[in-house]
Amino acid sequence: MAHESEFMKKSGTLRTSDADSPADVRRAEFEDATQEVSFTKDFNASLEAVMRDPLETIGTRVMAWIKRKSWGNNCLYCVKSPNGEEAFQVDCAKDLGIDKRRVSATVSYYERRGYLERRGSAKIIYPRLAPLLAQPPDPNEKSAEYRTFYESWKVSHSLDFQEEEAARSTVKRIRQVRLVLFKSWRASRTNETRLKEERLERLTAAAGAAAPGLPEEPAAAVPDPAPQEDAEILQALSHYGNTDLSTARKIKAECRQRYPDATIEEVIQKIHEKGTQRGKRTSPIGFLVVVVPQSFEGYIRPKPAPAVNEKPRSPTCAKCDDYGVPGLRWTSLAEVEEALKHGIQPCDCKEGEAIRKTYNLSP
DSSP: OOOOOOOEEETTEEEOOTTOOHHHHHHHHHHHHHTTOOOOOOOHHHHHHHHHOTTSOHHHHHHHHHHHHTGGGTOSSOBSSTTSOBOOHHHHHHHHTOOHHHHHHHHHHHHHHTSEEEETTTTEEEEOSSOOOOOOOOTTOOOHHHHHHHHHHHHHTHHHHHHHHHHHHHHHHHHHHHHHHHHHHHHHHHHHHHHHHHHHHHHHHHHHTTOSSOOOOOOOOOOOSHHHHHHHHHHHHTTTSOOOHHHHHHHHHHHHHHOTTOOHHHHHHHHHHHHTTOTTOSOHHHHHHHHHHHTTTTOOOOOOOOOTTOOOSSOSOTTTTTSSSTTOOOSSHHHHHHHHHTTOOOOSSHHHHHHHHHTTOOO
16 A cells, blocks of 8 residues: 555544655644644734734744744744744844844743743754743842842941942932922912813803903912921931931921921021030931920020111100101102202201211201
8 A cells, every 4th residue: 555645633633654744744743732722823924924024023023933933834843834944043033134143132032931942952943832931030139149249348348338328318318308399389280270270160151141240260279388398397307317208297296386386497497406416416316306396395486686777766866866857757868858958957966967968068
């Protein structure tokens, strides 16, 4: 009986006779390996379109080539054609017009992730029917060797390590302050937008109802000063150590508990006053948390100093009240000149003498 290539189905598996071609053998292996695997048809023309698409990523194009050259040829590994020889990475680079180094890096990545494997010394490419994905490496995870070095470096370069930690703390504090200011800024913008919308609605309603006058514009919303106050206190505390917004809020609340009218300027002033008295304490922030609120117990706000240009309340001359012209509390020289034109003479006091010299008047 002549040996002919024929397929015989048995339990859903294609089997071949001894004289079958390589393509028949490959297909039999493929059918045998995939008979219990569910699948979705991905047509060769669709895979080839992805392979040729220059806008697709290199990884997607390479994986499409691998599937097309293996499963698309009814084979478990990549071949150039159903009856052809094996296909390798260099063939992929040539077919897709991609640098072979990029193809090599892509194939290595998919192999590490579990999408394919390379077998034998020739590294024949086998896409996996059911990939078991490996966890991607954590870019922030340090190796054991680096961790050992880092612990040694912290001891041998302690000053650099302390400077690095201080810099990190400073950056953290600046970010907190910036976030607080952003929230305050965003809230004010939201209020402005809401008021504009409400005013537009009121104007539209008034126009539709033919109202005789425009509706009153709602009062502008006053932004909450608390975030700004907390940021200013935190900024003052940062001169004496690293802390956060919760500490600033605690100091403000305890100061106003002892003196409800305490302003932020007064709190900051007390922080700097007590901060210069901290000495060599190991925890200057903890010191300020205690002593700054205590400084407001029994606090009496000093009276404002009199203005520099303010006239004394007790004049030395009873005739002119130290204005130099009797009966005239002038605020400009033009008033003095007008009084002199009407025959009003300067006073005999020191201020009046100065006016006489200014206008060359006889005593």
